[in-house]
Amino acid sequence: MARPTPQTHDEILAAAARRFAATGYRGTSLQDIATEVGCSKAAVLYHFANKEAILTELMAPAIEVFCSLDERIAAQPGPAAAQRVAAEGFVDLAVRFRSEIALLRGEFPELLQQPVFAHIQQISERLIDALAGQSERASARITALVLLAGIAETCGQFADVPDQELGDALLGLLRRALESPIH
Amino acid sequence: MARPTPQTHDEILAAAARRFAATGYRGTSLQDIATEVGCSKAAVLYHFANKEAILTELMAPAIEVFCSLDERIAAQPGPAAAQRVAAEGFVDLAVRFRSEIALLRGEFPELLQQPVFAHIQQISERLIDALAGQSERASARITALVLLAGIAETCGQFADVPDQELGDALLGLLRRALESPIH
DNA sequence: TCAGAGGCTGACCGATCGGTCAGATCAGTG
DNA sequence: CACTGATCTGACCGATCGGTCAGCCTCTGA
Incomplete structure (x- = not known):
């Protein structure tokens, strides 16, 4: 990891998050992301091994918290306690990572633009x-x-x-x- | 092939519905649909003007019912009656057209196959x-x-x-x- | 018998996709 | 000065996309 953290890396992440949320993962091209950042497509692939790596880095924090919630639920003594922890933990997760989770909606927002769904x-x-x-x-x-x-x-x-x-x-x-x- | 089969039209619709539900609209190519039906891509485009026309014909019935529900809600005298009609009408719609609505999930099912979401x-x-x-x-x-x-x-x-x-x-x-x- | 229509195919088109690569630019270091 | 490593670019690649087109095959009815 380079010490004087290049901001391009983070700008790509932010741009990708916006595009993924708007047009879905498949519906977003590396060129779309590059254009939004203001760099070349090759620059995007310099900072990330491939398209999947961008998605992975975007979702990793939310997924980590999700996994730890699973462990906390499993550690509860009974169904009632497990239910309470599950409800509170999931709501907290949803609220904290709402923008990350939002980009899982995929192509849905773009699909609604089709004439059929006018x-x-x-x-x-x-x-x-x-x-x-x-x-x-x-x-x-x-x-x-x-x-x-x-x-x-x-x-x-x-x-x-x-x-x-x-x-x-x-x-x-x-x-x-x-x-x-x-x- | 060249059998006297006017049923191809419906087979294409059914295959498209399955593929759209599995890999989303964008994630499904005309070739995917043709392969599942067992005909050529050109045959798909003989029965439908374009890819969008397939989606339109698939969703049209559900959307028509959705629009008529909207009118019924607007015709109710007060909020309480409107709420009851909305709840019952929407549940009925969701249950009757659940397979059509399901294909609106888009790329989500395929997205979950990504290693990040293991x-x-x-x-x-x-x-x-x-x-x-x-x-x-x-x-x-x-x-x-x-x-x-x-x-x-x-x-x-x-x-x-x-x-x-x-x-x-x-x-x-x-x-x-x-x-x-x-x- | 044969013209015509419906159903369908293979070849092809331009555009765009994710990804590669050689090289340009530049800051820092000795 | 020379050299190095990090950052970034333009050109390019093979694959695949949605869609077009000329023509083939089979069935039908006059």
Whole structure:
């Protein structure tokens, strides 16, 4: 490691983080990163062995904390204690590394720019409004968005769960979680 | 080949859906789709004007239902009724179109194959176990996964919310939503 | 019998990808 | 002065991308 730390290294990391978050890992070329930094593509590959090495260095700190959380959970005496540590630890992780985690969203933001999804974002905002009971409170809007995104993100993984059971579970979750509950 | 097969159109759609869900839109080439179908890339482009047209035809039904849900919500007399319709309508949408929505995850599944994320999936499963209070019930595991994915997916969007406030909101959400609540 | 239409192919195109390489520039050191 | 190592560049490479095109094959109906 060079003593008079060259700032180019960090500038590349910062630029890569912005590009990855905007257009995904695949959707970001080394030339994109180089252009944003203001150097050549070859300069990027001078500071990093390859494209993957950039992603690795970006995510390493968050992953390390994630692994240590896993160990802390495993060290708890019972399910109740494990649940508390898991909840608090994960929330802390999500808050501290939110920008790092955000770039895992991949090509999703760019995908939404496709003509097919032209009105999806506006509709989603109105949907969040409705779920939050038209409340302006930040916590109500956070709750609604987390639930909306979580359901959209995961429902495809329950291919083996019957429609009725999956629907009941999700509706039950919404009833419990929304701040001004459904009557 | 050259069989009288007008079913090729649908086979291409099905193959594209599988590939998009596995490696994302960008990460799936027309050749990938053609190979999975067992025809030439040119045949794919005979049935669809371009790559985007495949995505459009795949998502169109789900988007139409999503738009009509938006209209139904807007037609409700008050916030409470709107919230109920939004919750029930969105859950129904997510359950019915879960495979279509799943392919919006983009490059995420493929990204997790990167060496950096080697142990993330196992750790995530243990984290879900802990959040679900070691319960085997499907609804408990669905709840934990939705919350986990939702927080990870959205926390990056709250760059303007102070850490303390965001953390409190998320922890409050977990307390309310988890089936065997945190003491 | 044969024209025409639908279905499909292989060859090809320009653009862009991740990555390599030889060499230019420059600061520090003896 | 000569030399060295770190930083960076432009030119280039093979592979792959989305997409085009001329033409082949098979089926159908007049």
